[in-house]
Amino acid sequence: MGQEHILKSHDNELARLTDEIVRMGEIAIEQLREAMVALQRRDATSAESVIARDVDIDELERVVSEDVVQLALHGPMARDLREILAALRIASAIERVGDYAANVAKRSVALGFTPPPPQARGLGPLAEIAIEMLEQVLQAYRDRDADVAAAVRARDAELDALYTALFRELLTYMAEDPRMISSSIHLLFVAKNIERIGDHATNIAENIWYVVHGEAPRQERTKLDRTSGG
């Protein structure tokens, strides 16, 4: 087997791996979408199926990570260290997005027997931004496009600002009507889960930047979640 053949098969392997990771990401997005539908429509069956499917993402992450290390062990190339680390971190970030989606589904089950809380309205737009960030960042990973990745990273401030507004709105509801406290707390955690999903999309974006440019993005990311910082 010539050197060229080895390099060729290595590139194919990397392309296959990228496809696997992107596929994982698509499943995570699907999970989040369905969890949000379950939450808005109080659909317990749909929520349960999201929860049950989370183990599939966990299993995929295990398989992908082992593939990545196999690739590392077999075909060292100049850019490998970055590709390997980025692939492991991106797979891990997607696995955590899946966890957050499953948690949203769990909370929709917990809310199941209470009337649909009016405070849930703001969650839809929040989830939409997170889903768009995920879709864009997966495309950026497929294309190894650092500029698209940087744009995703910039959008996280928008998500954080919306989260902060929603957080304050939920606090107001709770203060006005103590009977709303329990359901509002669940919605607060749902909002927090979505905000964390945005952080993971940002983390994926930073890993794409690292693959392409070999360093972390220079400019510090603006953190606009002000609910915990002051």
Add this chain to the structure above:
Amino acid sequence: MGQEHILKSHDNELARLTDEIVRMGEIAIEQLREAMVALQRRDATSAESVIARDVDIDELERVVSEDVVQLALHGPMARDLREILAALRIASAIERVGDYAANVAKRSVALGFTPPPPQARGLGPLAEIAIEMLEQVLQAYRDRDADVAAAVRARDAELDALYTALFRELLTYMAEDPRMISSSIHLLFVAKNIERIGDHATNIAENIWYVVHGEAPRQERTKLDRTSGG
């Protein structure tokens, strides 16, 4: 350089790496301890220093991860795939423990100008269990001791049960006095952060099991956090 020499230097490298990761873990524990002190004593200076030091753990995680992949690229051995994956995941789990500790510190700053909330009492014991789990699991990693790791994993149920009790107590406080809502929510997130730290200690324990036995622990872990599931 003979084969034996390469293997020897590879073992040394792995031992050095283990030390680095354990050191990272010790810093994360220190951060959590100081964040809890800052929270209980309303000590803003101490909180700020925890927050500032979080970048050190992030930087360590980057260095360690690159070292791990360098090791993977240079010295393939039979057990490597598991050691490499476990080292990367353990380093990443520790980095997240550091994030949670920093978030506890941030919330203590946010609470800074309100009177010390009486609901904070239960948090000390909760953090103590999390810290003990972290200490034990780092020792288990140092010794590659799967049995100690399994014991840590079993303790997570204890932490979850305590978290659930605390969660309900905080809900009661909020319902009784709406002026407590804002501070209680911060404490709720602090409790959640500590519960998540327990999950990461468990995750580290599972990776130690995987290194030693080559598979995930058989028995499903009992999840006793009932605040989101029903």
